[in-house]
Amino acid sequence: MSVVSELKSRIAAGELASDQSQLDAAKQLDELLLLLSSRSIEFRNFRLRPTFMKGLYLWGGVGRGKSMLMDWFFDMAVVREKKRVHFHSFMLLVHSRINHWRKFGKGDPIKPVAEEIARESKLLCFDEFHVTDITDAMILSRLFEVLWRKDIVVVATSNRAPEELYKNGLNRSLFLPFIPMMHAHLKIYEFGGDTDxxxxxxxxxxxxxxxxxxxxxxxxxxxxxxxxxxxxxxxxxxxxxxxxxxxxxxxxxxxxxxxxxxxxxxxxxxxxxxxxxxxxxxxxxxxxxxxxxxxxxxxxxxxxxxxxxxxxxxxxxxxxxxxxxxxxxxxxxxxxxxxxxxxxxxxxxxxxxxxxxxxxxxx
Missing domain, CATH: 3.40.50 (Rossmann fold)
Incomplete structure (x- = not known):
């Protein structure tokens, strides 16, 4: 089973309308499924350090089918430690763990919290990736730097291009380093057209x-x-x-x-x-x-x-x-x-x- 075959099956059944942007995105997700499957076999058989793998950032207008495709991808991914979560909920978890670390630990909490998350999930799928809170904006670069250094694969959906995230936000300069990091670790795919x-x-x-x-x-x-x-x-x-x-x-x-x-x-x-x-x-x-x-x-x-x-x-x-x-x-x-x-x-x-x-x- 693949994301493309699932999409074509739904279209043939009359459940969905044909959309080239969805089909192209599904192909990108299937490529990542294959890479994840290969990585799992290599790591299990030879215990090698995983090769660098780009995740995906799917963005476009509302109702384009981004979350639906990512849900199918998540269910099909041959990864035991995986997590699919609304981005807002994920950041709540991060801040909760940071606060706990500050009470009982010493030093900067970002690195140990990120390492803890990396131990729990090798694939992170985020729905509704958007940044509105300055406390989130200030820590994203440091948090994801650790996650990506630990070879965590990230797939995300958003209504905004990376360059538009946290636009006009307070102290946005603190957030800006995260944008080139996204481009370095994620394939950026825009859903063309305006079909809702x-x-x-x-x-x-x-x-x-x-x-x-x-x-x-x-x-x-x-x-x-x-x-x-x-x-x-x-x-x-x-x-x-x-x-x-x-x-x-x-x-x-x-x-x-x-x-x-x-x-x-x-x-x-x-x-x-x-x-x-x-x-x-x-x-x-x-x-x-x-x-x-x-x-x-x-x-x-x-x-x-x-x-x-x-x-x-x-x-x-x-x-x-x-x-x-x-x-x-x-x-x-x-x-x-x-x-x-x-x-x-x-x-x-x-x-x-x-x-x-x-x-x-x-x-």
């Missing part, structure tokens, strides 16, 4: 399913399959004001979770904003009928929808009733009318085709 395959998949079927039941569950499962290329999904950790928000099922720029998880807990606008910046699409399941009996949950739901709407994040939802019936009686019903209207608009082709609105520096 995610948009095509979103427009191919409804995005609001009601009532709840086996049919809506099956429809949500099918939507996940379409948007992620049938990816298994992985956990992503988002750090917000010292707290972690763990999304257990994510892939290809899509997060899947439930109403109870996002709205029945003490979450707020900062959490929802972080979520909307991390993912292009949110699949939200099992939204109940709302009213005075669950007013707090309803308020959080309003905040969530407002945030998704303002950032133009796409929403696929399963709910007990249609938007105009979600909260149509009792105290708070009048205030909910705007949310009902926005839910209706978020189903439209016009909304789905809009470009996302993110803060400066978001990838």
């Amino acid at each position: 395959h995610r948009l095509r998949q979103l427009q191919a079927a409804p995005v609001y399913y009601s009532p709840l039941g086996s049919k809506s569950e099956a429809a949500i499962d099918e939507a996940w399959q379409r948007l992620t290329g049938a990816a298994r999904g992985h956990e992503t950790i988002l750090r917000i004001q010292g707290r972690n928000l763990v999304i257990s099922q994510t892939a290809a720029g899509t997060a899947r979770t439930t109403f109870n998880y996002l709205c029945a807990r003490a979450l707020g606008a900062a959490d929802y904003l972080k979520l909307s910046h991390a993912f292009q699409t949110l699949i939200l399941e099992n939204v109940p009928k709302l009213g005075a009996h669950n007013r707090n949950e309803a308020k959080r739901f309003v905040t969530l929808i407002d945030t998704l709407y303002e950032t133009k994040t796409k929403l696929i939802i399963s709910a007990e009733v249609e938007p105009h019936d979600l909260y149509n009686k009792g105290d708070g019903a009048f205030e909910f009318e705007r949310t009902s209207s926005r839910l209706m608009e978020m189903r439209s082709a016009e909304y789905l085709s809009q470009r996302r609105v993110l803060t400066e520096g978001q990838g």
Whole structure:
């Protein structure tokens, strides 16, 4: 099995549209699969130091299929110690280990932390590689210098070219040495064209399913399959004001979770904003009928929808009733009318085709 054969199989089945940029990227990933397989055999049989191998940096507009292809590559890679992670979650792990080292160790923590990561994973696949935090920008060169010296192979997806990363960021001069390092250790592949395959998949079927039941569950499962290329999904950790928000099922720029998880807990606008910046699409399941009996949950739901709407994040939802019936009686019903209207608009082709609105520096 290869990434190219998987892609061609999906195209033949009518699940995906043919795209030369995807095919070319798949060929690059297959070349790396072969090199990884050869390295594994050489290292196992002769215990030689692995030969230098460039990883891949896949970048281009949203919905181009970057994450889907990388997920297939990751599953096919004949590497025992491998890790596939959202880049934001990876950097949270790095900072956590740095803080732990500073408490219990001596000297500069970057090198020992990087060496620890290198012992755990010989292949690192990063989704959504973007840099917005100065604390990340300041350590990337030193961190990856060690990882690449340890012959760790890196594959990453991003919406930005290397030269555009951390653009206009504070003290960007501290980050700039990382860019030539990327070019030295990664093949840079740009997805040409502007076809948004995610948009095509979103427009191919409804995005609001009601009532709840086996049919809506099956429809949500099918939507996940379409948007992620049938990816298994992985956990992503988002750090917000010292707290972690763990999304257990994510892939290809899509997060899947439930109403109870996002709205029945003490979450707020900062959490929802972080979520909307991390993912292009949110699949939200099992939204109940709302009213005075669950007013707090309803308020959080309003905040969530407002945030998704303002950032133009796409929403696929399963709910007990249609938007105009979600909260149509009792105290708070009048205030909910705007949310009902926005839910209706978020189903439209016009909304789905809009470009996302993110803060400066978001990838």
